[in-house]
Structures are given as structure tokens and as C-alpha cells.
Amino acid sequence: MDMSDFGERGGERRSRLLPMNMTASISALDPEACYRAMQAKDARFDGRFFVCVSSTGIYCRPVCPARVPKRENCRFVLSAAAAEEAGYRSCLRCRPETAPGTPAWSGTAATVSRALRLIEEGALDEGCLEELAARLGLGERQLRRLFLAHLGAGPQAVAANRRLLTAKQLISDTAMPLAQVAHAAGYQSLRRFNDAIRKAYGVAPTEIRRATENRAGSTIRLRLGYRPPFDFSRILAYLKGRAIPGVERIGENSYARSFSLGGASGIITVTPVAGTNALEARIATLGSTQGALPVRAISARLRRLFDLDAEPGAIATALARDPLIGPRLEQAPGLRVPGAFDGFELAIRAVLGQQISVKGATTIAGRIVTKFGAPLPGGGAEGIDRLFPAPKMLARAELSGLGLTGGRIATLKALSSAVAAGKLDFTPRESLEAKIAEMTALPGIGEWTAHYVALRALGEPDAFPASDLGLRKSAGGGEPVSTAALQAMSQAWRPWRGYAALALWTT
Known part of the structure; x- marks a missing residue:
């Protein structure tokens, strides 16, 4: 049999940052190792952690082109959702919405991985947390505990973060009307979309679009x-x-x-x-x-x-x-x-x-x-x-x-x-x-x-x-x-x- 067939004729007639095990928690981040990776702007760690900068109130990717902040002003978290939950705003320069996604099996339980895929597909945009937990065979409280242990933020915070980052990318990189951006990102009303963007970035969606309109085209990228x-x-x-x-x-x-x-x-x-x-x-x-x-x-x-x-x-x-x-x-x-x-x-x-x-x-x-x-x-x-x-x-x-x-x-x-x-x-x-x-x-x-x-x-x-x-x-x-x-x-x-x-x- 040709091994390149990839099974279509079947038989049925460690980095220090994130330990490679299934029980890692948010405490597994080594702040000093994270800071060194950030100083080097090492792309291999992009998306594996985010840095919250207390002096600016902004969180960034480790590859952010901005000047590296002082060590005492840096706090490291596993996910963008955890940074948002802590009250930090996403950086407009390194754009956390374009960072690689959360790994499916690195430091997260299988159930959390499945939940993340469902959230990415919009499970919490219209549905409730109880329904998501039921699809995964869990209770609502148990699912929330798993998310807090592995990502440092609850399921609803993760969903809100995904909506926000998707909206930011669509505002910056496409010419879609803002009402369509709000719907595509998962917001149930234009008012909620506008409020979320203002709270996260300090400006209205129209101002972000104006600053990046030269990159928006008729084809969505x-x-x-x-x-x-x-x-x-x-x-x-x-x-x-x-x-x-x-x-x-x-x-x-x-x-x-x-x-x-x-x-x-x-x-x-x-x-x-x-x-x-x-x-x-x-x-x-x-x-x-x-x-x-x-x-x-x-x-x-x-x-x-x-x-x-x-x-x-x-x-x-x-x-x-x-x-x-x-x-x-x-x-x-x-x-x-x-x-x-x-x-x-x-x-x-x-x-x-x-x-x-x-x-x-x-x-x-x-x-x-x-x-x-x-x-x-x-x-x-x-x-x-x-x-x-x-x-x-x-x-x-x-x-x-x-x-x-x-x-x-x-x-x-x-x-x-x-x-x-x-x-x-x-x-x-x-x-x-x-x-x-x-x-x-x-x-x-x-x-x-x-x-x-x-x-x-x-x-x-x-x-x-x-x-x-x-x-x-x-x-x-x-x-x-x-x-x-x-x-x-x-x-x-x-x-x-x-x-x-x-x-x-x-x-």
C-alpha cells in the first residue's frame, strides 16, 4: 500500500513557558523567561503568552515593535481574554487579534480545547453558557472552573475577547460596513459593538476605520x-x-x-x-x-x-x-x-x-x-x-x-x-x-x-x-x-x- 494514501483505504470492510502536560495552569508561566523572550521579540513565543503593561494599561504580543517596557511594569498571562479581564486594552501596534490562536492541546484539557473551538464558531454569541456546558457533558460551574484554571478567564470573557478581536480585524482590514462587521463578529446589536470598541480602544469604530482605510479593499482579507x-x-x-x-x-x-x-x-x-x-x-x-x-x-x-x-x-x-x-x-x-x-x-x-x-x-x-x-x-x-x-x-x-x-x-x-x-x-x-x-x-x-x-x-x-x-x-x-x-x-x-x-x- 502507498503510505501517501493517508489511510483512505481503511480496514473496515519543552519550553519552560508552558509545560507539555494536561494539567498546566496559569501559574505555569515563568515571568523571567517570558520577559527574556519578549526582549528578544522571539516569534516562536507569539501567541503563547501576552504581556500586560501597568504603566500604559495596554497588553501586547511578545513580538510587539514598541520599546520593551521595564520588567517591574510587566505582568504575563496565557490569553488575550485574561488580559481583557484584568482591565487592559489591546495594543494598536502589534494587534493581538492577529496573534496565533490558543493551542488545542498545549497546557489545556481536552474539554477546554473543544469548548474553545465551539466558542470560536460562535457558541456563546447567541447561546448561553449552560447550553455550551451541556454540549460538552459538563455542568456550568465545572466548565467555568476549567477555563479559569487553564486560561485565567471564564468562557464568557473568552467569547467576548474573540468578538472584540474579530471586530478589530474586520474594521482594520476590510471595507465591510460597520453594521456588517458587528454582526459578523458576533455582536447582537450595533450599540453593544460600538460600546465594546470604545471601551477597548478608547475611540469609535469609525475612527479606527479612518486610520486604516487605505488597507481596506473590496475583497475581504x-x-x-x-x-x-x-x-x-x-x-x-x-x-x-x-x-x-x-x-x-x-x-x-x-x-x-x-x-x-x-x-x-x-x-x-x-x-x-x-x-x-x-x-x-x-x-x-x-x-x-x-x-x-x-x-x-x-x-x-x-x-x-x-x-x-x-x-x-x-x-x-x-x-x-x-x-x-x-x-x-x-x-x-x-x-x-x-x-x-x-x-x-x-x-x-x-x-x-x-x-x-x-x-x-x-x-x-x-x-x-x-x-x-x-x-x-x-x-x-x-x-x-x-x-x-x-x-x-x-x-x-x-x-x-x-x-x-x-x-x-x-x-x-x-x-x-x-x-x-x-x-x-x-x-x-x-x-x-x-x-x-x-x-x-x-x-x-x-x-x-x-x-x-x-x-x-x-x-x-x-x-x-x-x-x-x-x-x-x-x-x-x-x-x-x-x-x-x-x-x-x-x-x-x-x-x-x-x-x-x-x-x-x-x-
Whole structure:
């Protein structure tokens, strides 16, 4: 088996700053180490902590171009939300809203990581904390305690901070009307948006826009930070062989795709930003748009697609001494797990990939899009002219004649119907095991497919399709080990078994 197949033919017929363990708390920050990193303006620590400057009342990233403040005026916190909670305003020069996001597994519990992803997607913009806690299988007070222990701020403070930083980025970097900025950032009223901006920055949104209007254009641009190293070309190479015809296009140094979200449709193009640790996403809408563009949802999906919230240093440190995985990670610094922009699309692709080659699954996916995908307004762009079919469409579609077996058709229809009816979604649950059980309850979806979907669509870093033949052969040096043996072996790689799987598949 070609290891680059990345499992699509499945078996189912330490830095001192943040300790690399699951129980680290806010007290784990070493102030002296933080100050030295800030003096050096070391980009490797960007996003891993923030500095609150008592003499100015402002908080900054460690790479801020401003003069380094005196040590006695500096207080260090793990998150921008903690700085806001302490009464500090974000710096207009280093712009904390563009710092890399909170790492999913570095010093935070799995439950907090799942909650952060849900908050990033707007779970607390309209919903309440009690509902968020219920989705994670916790009580409200327990969730609040976890956030305070790991981030130094409660869930609602984190959500408020994300709304504020998203709004600031949209004001500075786009030409969106301010009313649309408020809605896209998650504010329920223009008044709350104006009050939040005035309180945080001391000026009205119009004044910030006036100062940065030369950078705003007709195409919305988002900057997505990450922690180096980051092997963008390796992710592109993986995605290129699986690009769905008509929906995705992979260039030498770019990724582009169609999208339809929140009443808006168009094309997103992602490229690296030279000289920085960031990608730039250009969002061009096509046709008429109903309501505000869901910028936060798009940003969250792109971060998941390119695994931008990974902490490569933590992963490498944790797995470096393993005789099987360590040497492979040395070969591929910056290894990330290629994710998915749309969970349903990825799940359909995973089912198509059962027992056939990557090329064969891609061909059939293209046939499905050609027959059932809605055309983009205005014809789209070169190589991108359709949207991936919606769950309701595929649930009632006639899929015969496309090269699918009867069993595969039944699985695709069951999956599409479950998503269309709201019985299955692709948001995190209280545990990886709960999500696997939810998916394997559908006919034709077993452990391999469920773990593969959890790894790529949900960004679950500990998902591990142990029955995969490619993994078993790689772990056995060419001779497959048993699924049970690989499961036992993988316990040493937790909670990053997904990265271990990628290392075994691709190096």
C-alpha cells in the first residue's frame, strides 16, 4: 500500500513557558523567561503568552515593535481574554487579534480545547453558557472552573475577547460596513459593538476605520497566524491529490475553494504571507448576499483545515523519544494534520474512499459534484464552478450510475439523511469516544471511517484509525501488526495520536 494514501483505504470492510502536560495552569508561566523572550521579540513565543503593561494599561504580543517596557511594569498571562479581564486594552501596534490562536492541546484539557473551538464558531454569541456546558457533558460551574484554571478567564470573557478581536480585524482590514462587521463578529446589536470598541480602544469604530482605510479593499482579507515551523507545501501536496473537481483548486503555493455559508457564496483563496508566520485568506463573494458574511465561521474552518492551532513544539517534545515516531517527526518539522473546511463534505469523501484508491474516490466525488452541485453565480472561476451538494440534496439523490456499489450508496444516503435531519453534526462532543459512537451508529460507518472523520473534520488530535492497513504496515516495518497491537502501541502517543498517524502514513 502507498503510505501517501493517508489511510483512505481503511480496514473496515519543552519550553519552560508552558509545560507539555494536561494539567498546566496559569501559574505555569515563568515571568523571567517570558520577559527574556519578549526582549528578544522571539516569534516562536507569539501567541503563547501576552504581556500586560501597568504603566500604559495596554497588553501586547511578545513580538510587539514598541520599546520593551521595564520588567517591574510587566505582568504575563496565557490569553488575550485574561488580559481583557484584568482591565487592559489591546495594543494598536502589534494587534493581538492577529496573534496565533490558543493551542488545542498545549497546557489545556481536552474539554477546554473543544469548548474553545465551539466558542470560536460562535457558541456563546447567541447561546448561553449552560447550553455550551451541556454540549460538552459538563455542568456550568465545572466548565467555568476549567477555563479559569487553564486560561485565567471564564468562557464568557473568552467569547467576548474573540468578538472584540474579530471586530478589530474586520474594521482594520476590510471595507465591510460597520453594521456588517458587528454582526459578523458576533455582536447582537450595533450599540453593544460600538460600546465594546470604545471601551477597548478608547475611540469609535469609525475612527479606527479612518486610520486604516487605505488597507481596506473590496475583497475581504483575513490574516491567520500560526506557530512555526509550518510545512504549508506538505499540506498542499496532500490536498492536491484529493481536491474535489469543480470545488477545490490547488496551485503551486495556494489553495482555493468554493463556499456557501450564512446566505453568502463565493471563493476563498489561501496563500502564505512572505516573511511572517501567517496565511492570508482572500474571500470573494459572488452574486447577491443575504445577511452578513460569516467571517468568524470561515476563519474557524480555515484554521481547522490547515491545523493552524497546533503547537508543533509541544508535539515534537512529547513524541521525540519514541523510537517509531520520533525519527519520522525529525524528517518532517512543521508536520500538520490536513483538516477539512466542511465536515459533511469530508465525511462523504471518507465513505467514497473506503476500499478504493485515492484517485478513484476523487473521480467519483467529481461526478457527484457535477451532477448534484449547485453552480456558482457568474460561472465561478477557473477550475472552481460549483458548490458541494447539500445534505438534503444527496439524501434524495439518485446515485446509481456513478460507479458506486449498492452498499456504498446506502451508506451515503444514511449519512446525508442524518446530517439533514440534525441527528449528526460535525461539532465536538464531550469526548472523542462519544463522537465515534455517534458516527458508527450509522450503517456502513465503522471505526476506521469515524476516526478518520474525527481526525480531519473535527480536528481531534487523538483520533487514531488503528485498523488502517497503511498504519499497521508502517508500524510493523512492512509486515502489518495486528489492530490490537497497534492500539496498545499507540497509548504512548496520546494525546497526539493523530500526528503519530500522519507521521506513519506520510514519512
